[in-house]
Amino acid sequence: MVRRTDPRSARDSLARIPLFAALLPDQIAALDAACSWRRVDAGAAIIDHQDDGIDVFFVVHGHVRVMIRQPGGQSVILRDIGDGEFFGELAAIDGQPRSAGIQAVTAATVARMPAAVFRGAIHAHPSVSDQVLALLAGQVRMLATRVTEFSTLNVRHRLYAELLRLSRPDPREPAHAIISPPPIQADLAARISSHREAVSRELAALTRAGLLDRRRGALVLLDPARLRQLVEEAYAGG
The missing domain is CATH 2.60.120.10 (Jelly Rolls)
Known part of the structure; x- marks a missing residue:
């Protein structure tokens, strides 16, 4: 209203x-x-x-x-x-x-x-x-x-790029980056022109790879430099 x-x-x-x-x-x-x-x-x-x-x-x-x-x-x-x-x-x-x-x-x-x-x-x-x-x-x-x-990028690397864009340095740990409040998966999907299921799979894969963690009220990128490197490699390979 x-x-x-x-x-x-x-x-x-x-x-x-x-x-x-x-x-x-x-x-x-x-x-x-x-x-x-x-x-x-x-x-x-x-x-x-x-x-x-x-x-x-x-x-x-x-x-x-x-x-x-x-x-x-x-x-x-x-x-x-x-x-x-x-x-x-x-x-x-x-x-x-x-x-x-x-x-x-x-x-x-x-x-x-x-x-x-x-x-x-x-x-x-x-x-x-x-x-x-x-x-x-x-x-x-x-x-x-x-x-x-x-x-140029597939869904996986578009998601990486969007996570980096939404993040800011973590005041607790300079090598990390945080996204707070954490976006819902449907919103992340809408940002990268994908669907929620694909975003859910990729976030789970990032967690298993030790690149993403969930903190109360935030998503934590544990190695943003590595995510940035993966995006750059995807551009070079595309």
């Missing part, structure tokens, strides 16, 4: 969004006033793939997910978006239908900004323009990586 709230009574502000960090308080207040503010329940669809809307959404609190639904009904997860990030900028720039759908993973607070206001901020503030350009460049690089993985 998506619930509209009154922006004048909301304690949240776009001052929490790094994109606007260089703006003055009165400039941020003007942007706040131009937005509609919404509370979104976990699991709710915020925008649909191919929707005609062109507004931009800023995640003030919460966690949402970028997804594309394939013709057969299977969904592919492209990336996650958290506090301080935003989505919908492509449609705001080119006026075309949404390139992906967005679903709330947790309860979230989002600010919906009209496309014209967003474009005005880009034109008026070089710091905003530079960050949007950097974001778009990063998305192109990410999509190029994903296309290469899908066209």
